[in-house]
Amino acid sequence: MALNSMNLSFAQNQLLFGWNENEGIVALELENDRQIRLYRKANGALISEVQPFHPVLWLQEADLLEDFKGEVEIVPLSGALTYRALAVFNSWKEINVAKKYLAKSSRRLPSDKSSPCLFLSDPVHQHLLASGQTSFRGMTFADxxxxxxxxxxxxxxxxxxxxxxxxxxxxxxxxxxxxxxxxxxxxxxxxxxxxxxxxxxxxxxxxxxxxxxxxxxxxxxxxxxxxxxxxxxxxxxxxxxxxxxxxxxxxxxxxxxxxxxxxxxxxxxxxxxx
The missing domain is CATH 3.30.420.10 (Ribonuclease H-like superfamily/Ribonuclease H)
Incomplete structure (x- = not known):
């Protein structure tokens, strides 16, 4: 179904605002190699909590990390777009090791347009995408x-x-x-x-x-x-x-x-x- 034919209000569009309904998020930080610290407001109080962090790489081919020695889960992606698989890691350190491995094996840096992978360098950006959460969801500017x-x-x-x-x-x-x-x-x-x-x-x-x-x-x-x-x-x-x-x-x-x-x-x- 075409995006413009979806009967959704702007704020409810999951393609733009994510699928997770967690509201009141005002800040996120990389707590450590495997966790994200999240701050959110609920019922007038500030809540601080830690969430597990699983950074990802988008791969053009699922076998690009076939000989990689680190711990990684390869998830096939449906559709016929450029990236056909998602590589999921358990730590920020591990994904950076994999990024260097791919740069060496492909002889292309992840920042190159011709790179066989896509790497987002901001861990908070990665976590929001992977978890379907959105900063300031359910809030107004006055909040x-x-x-x-x-x-x-x-x-x-x-x-x-x-x-x-x-x-x-x-x-x-x-x-x-x-x-x-x-x-x-x-x-x-x-x-x-x-x-x-x-x-x-x-x-x-x-x-x-x-x-x-x-x-x-x-x-x-x-x-x-x-x-x-x-x-x-x-x-x-x-x-x-x-x-x-x-x-x-x-x-x-x-x-x-x-x-x-x-x-x-x-x-x-x-x-x-x-």
């Missing part, structure tokens, strides 16, 4: 707890811009608000910089946002806060598991334009650049 963050900094006389690596420079204000109407400003005239950072830790844990957002937050606010926290030896305990923010190089493709940017993540929360 999200969003925290806005902005900092102001001081620059030593004689310099045009503040530098977090320069000891004399510092954070002079941290402005915070959330979608409930709550707001506050941590002032450098009232607190030392270490005190401001410790207070910020406490506020994030207390307000417990699903999303931390701010203007140019990726390239300035977060990197400055992290650098100053490192300078003072203060862990930024922002994650729902008590972990800190982490950053890695990422890339966004918009039509023919490629945008490189630092991608920030906080365990159990989303970080959004406004």
């Amino acid at each position: 999200l707890n969003r925290l806005q963050l902005d900092i102001e900094t001081y620059s030593l006389a004689g310099f045009e811009f503040s530098n977090p690596q320069r000891e004399q420079d510092r954070i002079i204000a941290i402005a915070l608000s959330d979608c409930s109407g709550w707001e506050t400003v941590l002032w450098g005239k009232d607190m030392t910089e270490p005190e401001m950072l410790e207070q910020l830790n406490e506020i994030i844990q207390t307000r417990d946002p699903d999303v931390i957002e701010g203007h140019n937050i990726y390239k300035f606010d977060l990197s400055y806060l992290k650098a100053r926290a490192d300078l003072h030896g203060i862990p930024l305990k922002w994650g729902r598991n008590g972990g800190g923010p982490r950053v890695y190089d990422s890339r966004l493709q918009v039509a023919e334009r490629t945008i490189d940017y630092p991608k920030w993540e906080v365990p159990g929360r989303h970080v959004v650049k406004a």
